[in-house]
Amino acid sequence: MDKTINQKAWFLVLPVFLVVAFSAVLPLMTVVNYSMQDTFGNNQFFWNGVGWFKELLDPSTDLGGRFLASLGRNLFFSAVILAIEVPLGIIVALSMPREGWSVAACLVILALPLLIPWNVVGTIWQIFGRPDIGLLGYVLNHLGLNYNYVSNEVDAWVTVIVMDVWHWTSLVALLCYAGLKSIPDAYYQAAQIDGASRWAVFKAIQLPKMNRVLLIAVLLRFMDSFMIYTEPFVVTGGGPGNSTTFVSIELVKIALGQFDLGKAAALSLVYNLIILIVCWVFYTVMVNAGSERPAKEGAA
Amino acid sequence: MARIDLVDLAHSYGGNDAPQESFALKPVTMTWRQGGAYALLGPSGCGKTTLLNLISGIVTPSRGKILFDGRDITPLSTQKRNIAQVFQFPVIYDTMTVGQNLAFPLKNRGVAKAEVDARVRQIADLLDLTPYLKRKATRLTADAKQKISLGRGLVRSDVAAVLFDEPLTVIDPELKWQLRSKLKALHRELDLTMIYVTHDQTEALTFADTVVVMHDGRVVQSGTPAELFDKPAHTFVGYFIGSPGMNIVPAEVRGHEARVDGHVIGLHRNYGVLPAGKKIEIGVRPEFVDVAPPASGLLSATIERIDDLGRIQFARVRVGDTKFAARVPPGFSVSGNTAGLIFNPAHVHVYADSHLVEGVA
Numbered sequence: 001m002d003k004t005i006n007q008k009a010w011f012l013v014l015p016v017f018l019v020v021a022f023s024a025v026l027p028l029m030t031v032v033n034y035s036m037q038d039t040f041g042n043n044q045f046f047w048n049g050v051g052w053f054k055e056l057l058d059p060s061t062d063l064g065g066r067f068l069a070s071l072g073r074n075l076f077f078s079a080v081i082l083a084i085e086v087p088l089g090i091i092v093a094l095s096m097p098r099e100g101w102s103v104a105a106c107l108v109i110l111a112l113p114l115l116i117p118w119n120v121v122g123t124i125w126q127i128f129g130r131p132d133i134g135l136l137g138y139v140l141n142h143l144g145l146n147y148n149y150v151s152n153e154v155d156a157w158v159t160v161i162v163m164d165v166w167h168w169t170s171l172v173a174l175l176c177y178a179g180l181k182s183i184p185d186a187y188y189q190a191a192q193i194d195g196a197s198r199w200a201v202f203k204a205i206q207l208p209k210m211n212r213v214l215l216i217a218v219l220l221r222f223m224d225s226f227m228i229y230t231e232p233f234v235v236t237g238g239g240p241g242n243s244t245t246f247v248s249i250e251l252v253k254i255a256l257g258q259f260d261l262g263k264a265a266a267l268s269l270v271y272n273l274i275i276l277i278v279c280w281v282f283y284t285v286m287v288n289a290g291s292e293r294p295a296k297e298g299a300a
Numbered sequence: 301m302a303r304i305d306l307v308d309l310a311h312s313y314g315g316n317d318a319p320q321e322s323f324a325l326k327p328v329t330m331t332w333r334q335g336g337a338y339a340l341l342g343p344s345g346c347g348k349t350t351l352l353n354l355i356s357g358i359v360t361p362s363r364g365k366i367l368f369d370g371r372d373i374t375p376l377s378t379q380k381r382n383i384a385q386v387f388q389f390p391v392i393y394d395t396m397t398v399g400q401n402l403a404f405p406l407k408n409r410g411v412a413k414a415e416v417d418a419r420v421r422q423i424a425d426l427l428d429l430t431p432y433l434k435r436k437a438t439r440l441t442a443d444a445k446q447k448i449s450l451g452r453g454l455v456r457s458d459v460a461a462v463l464f465d466e467p468l469t470v471i472d473p474e475l476k477w478q479l480r481s482k483l484k485a486l487h488r489e490l491d492l493t494m495i496y497v498t499h500d501q502t503e504a505l506t507f508a509d510t511v512v513v514m515h516d517g518r519v520v521q522s523g524t525p526a527e528l529f530d531k532p533a534h535t536f537v538g539y540f541i542g543s544p545g546m547n548i549v550p551a552e553v554r555g556h557e558a559r560v561d562g563h564v565i566g567l568h569r570n571y572g573v574l575p576a577g578k579k580i581e582i583g584v585r586p587e588f589v590d591v592a593p594p595a596s597g598l599l600s601a602t603i604e605r606i607d608d609l610g611r612i613q614f615a616r617v618r619v620g621d622t623k624f625a626a627r628v629p630p631g632f633s634v635s636g637n638t639a640g641l642i643f644n645p646a647h648v649h650v651y652a653d654s655h656l657v658e659g660v661a
Contacts, residue, residue: 193378208393
């Protein structure tokens, strides 16, 4: 085969190289550079090698302790969020009307929380939950529940989780609704004729057809909840104590509070890597879950 | 298995108060016998799918009743009606294997496992699906998927009827023939009442022993393929069935004679004097009109073109303003562009306002 050699092609890909270099590679390499050094201000840097990374993974050091504790909290938070929002989103989507004016009404109402900026959501819930002037906090305390998210760890967690559910379940519901809408009527009619129960219809038709959108929903919700910063920061400021300090909050404290750029850079690299790995695992598992294994196919 | 009676059945998507002319299905009363193979034939929008959905219970009729073996099932839901239906596009339960798909309707009704297995194996055998039984149904070709849908329709032995809603639309022409003859064979084997909706006359005529022709929400004729061909009860049946369709020509009819364009065509029966004010037409299939050299005793026509269908040739001609199709007899070679038409009087029918008029022998 004759290979055409045309060096002009390099010029054609050059713009992409430049854009990627300036938007991704250079900033990332800056972070990598910082992560290998230590600074005491005045723009003076000292080589530290992989020292920060070693510390990060060692719970006995200050940095490692804080990182691993907040990572644990973050993973727990994401797990709870997914466990609540995905089933709830599916239920909401299933109970939404299929036609008529009420569809539009439902969609608008569901979309509302998604349109509110994060820090506004935080502020809304911070006030909503206050025992003195907040509707929720006041009513709960009036009912005899000693609810106070500022001083009680459990209350703080409940508030942050309920707030996230309020804010983001709509996203899961809307995605699932889109998936449900794409199922042709013939499927439901066939299931009716086949005598399928409501549960069988869900299992045999609706869930498989929602597979793809659920994958997207789970990925989006995981990434978002794992990177959550603004809302808990506004509501609890990471407290009481460190009880709602997530990795991102810790990161900002180290980078901007203490101005430890080296530690912060190392932390953000590891943080980024964890998100990538978890998403990859989710994606692989969910994509392969629905398809048959080549080995089985061969046997059939 | 059941006899199906439709009693004054009608449906309007605009509600019962809508004017009757707008009804998707105008009132119809007919009986379908147990074990028969029926086809509902008509162009898109003629109400055939509506009628099918009324029987399966997906749509509730605006008026009238449906009886299975004399029992009124109109208010019953689809699940309780004991009906199987196959849709235009294959419906497959993605997460299940082919075997599980076939077993689904039985399992939902709590049939014992041994019986389910036996029945699934029998149906898979009939449809040549046995090698795929353990495979996931998602990755199969469209026609294999449609076979699974067919199988799910046929797997229950106790159904009152199996309904098919243009099930071969998505299938390649060559496989269509195979599946159609397969269905015919299944019908003989399983002794089920089958109702088949289609707009394809070949499909309807090859599948069914009784074809119900629908037009504009009305059943215009119900009969065997031969009846529909030989004696269309309505001009619509005449030109919708047959290729090319029946010639329909305005005429004056009196006694044993029809007058077209000043020319007299003899009729087999005596029609006396037909009521005035009605639109009188005669209908004759192209197969029963022969082209001949022009002669004084023949209706003369202008030849526009000849369609060669292989085994048979049809001449497209014009009589006055009316288009006509006529058979070119074997060995006849057309010369010039005028010809005479020879009618077979036994097959010339008379229509008043589109409906067949029975003459007196």
